Amino acid sequence: MIQSMTAFARAEHASAQGTLSWEIRSVNHRYLEPHLRLPENFRDLEGAVREALRQGLSRGKVECTLRFTEEGSSKPLQVDGERARQLIAAAEQVASLMASPAPLDPFAVLAWPGVLGGDSSDPQALNAQALTLFGEALEQLRNGRSREGAELARLIGERLDAMSTEVAQLREQVPQMLALQRQKIIDRCAEMALDVDSPRLEQELVLLAQKSDVAEELDRLNTHVSEVRRVLKSGGAAGRRLDFLMQELNREANTLGSKAFDPRSTQAAVNLKVLIEQMREQVQNIE
Incomplete structure (x- = not known):
């Protein structure tokens, strides 16, 4: 069956840890050209996603976007004090080498990966869910390309x-x-x-x-x-x-x-x- 290179697909999955959603857009292109937008915690998926695209599609410019909304309504925020202290000490050490360093922003410390979090979640389980969900979205995309x-x-x-x-x-x-x-x-x-x-x-x-x-x-x-x-x-x-x-x-x-x-x-x-x-x-x- 002839496949178009133009299609759109969206798949979403909600769990106790949060909501995952994939959006895939594809348009015509001379070769297969994937563009991935993944949250920092899901960067490990990039290789598997690219391989799935290579196996499922031959041509097209394909934009894949993963979004993750953590379930935090009833989960208190937790600060990793030890990691925060290490980060502050490192920042102060660098500041001592500067003539007029800017004051350290607490929100910048909180934004550092691993300092702020909710309840402990299983990253491997989330990655597995995200990869399975991507397979569903890719199948939707292929079906749309087949129809067109x-x-x-x-x-x-x-x-x-x-x-x-x-x-x-x-x-x-x-x-x-x-x-x-x-x-x-x-x-x-x-x-x-x-x-x-x-x-x-x-x-x-x-x-x-x-x-x-x-x-x-x-x-x-x-x-x-x-x-x-x-x-x-x-x-x-x-x-x-x-x-x-x-x-x-x-x-x-x-x-x-x-x-x-x-x-x-x-x-x-x-x-x-x-x-x-x-x-x-x-x-x-x-x-």
């Missing part, structure tokens, strides 16, 4: 159908356009009193037909359209391959436009380029 990927595949499929119709109509019209162009040249020669039966004129008409022959471009367009359908059906990380196919489709449409000799073939080339550009914009969001 299915919609992108549908939109691209509609444009592929329109391209196939455009190519089939142009293929049917080419013989008529060539005959009309040939007749215009013959009529023009007759107006100028030129010998319309000369071998030279026949050679020129043959060359015109060869230069105006777009059968090869139409065949390649159909081949690329079929390949895009196959890739969409196969699913997986197909964004880069689809982007390459859009370039190839655009190349054939450009060649078709350069060989245009009739307003109908010119319009067909323009219509194809519009459809390809619409698909290319959608492909940029595919993983």
Whole structure:
């Protein structure tokens, strides 16, 4: 199944120790680029979170934010006196080396990790809960990317159908356009009193037909359209391959436009380029 790179997920878990919540946002990017925002007490999770992202996603800029609200309504604050004294002594030692040190702020001491806390909590248990919760949020994100990927595949499929119709109509019209162009040249020669039966004129008409022959471009367009359908059906990380196919489709449409000799073939080339550009914009969001 095709996956989009754009999605959002949020998962929350409340326990006796507090409330954990994960928010994951992903947008399109050439590679997998994770950005993690973790509270200081959860920094140990960074490696596991990055590995989970690497296993679960292939591409996208992914922002992961963890928030933890400690349950403290009925829990008295506790100050680690020994740690505070050590911190103050260290600060005073540094201050003695300075000419005019600023007074020590008690709130700065309280903000130091390990000085102020509530009841003792199990950091390993919290980390385990946070990692499990991240797995749930990541699964939500993958489901969201799958839903949007299915919609992108549908939109691209509609444009592929329109391209196939455009190519089939142009293929049917080419013989008529060539005959009309040939007749215009013959009529023009007759107006100028030129010998319309000369071998030279026949050679020129043959060359015109060869230069105006777009059968090869139409065949390649159909081949690329079929390949895009196959890739969409196969699913997986197909964004880069689809982007390459859009370039190839655009190349054939450009060649078709350069060989245009009739307003109908010119319009067909323009219509194809519009459809390809619409698909290319959608492909940029595919993983």
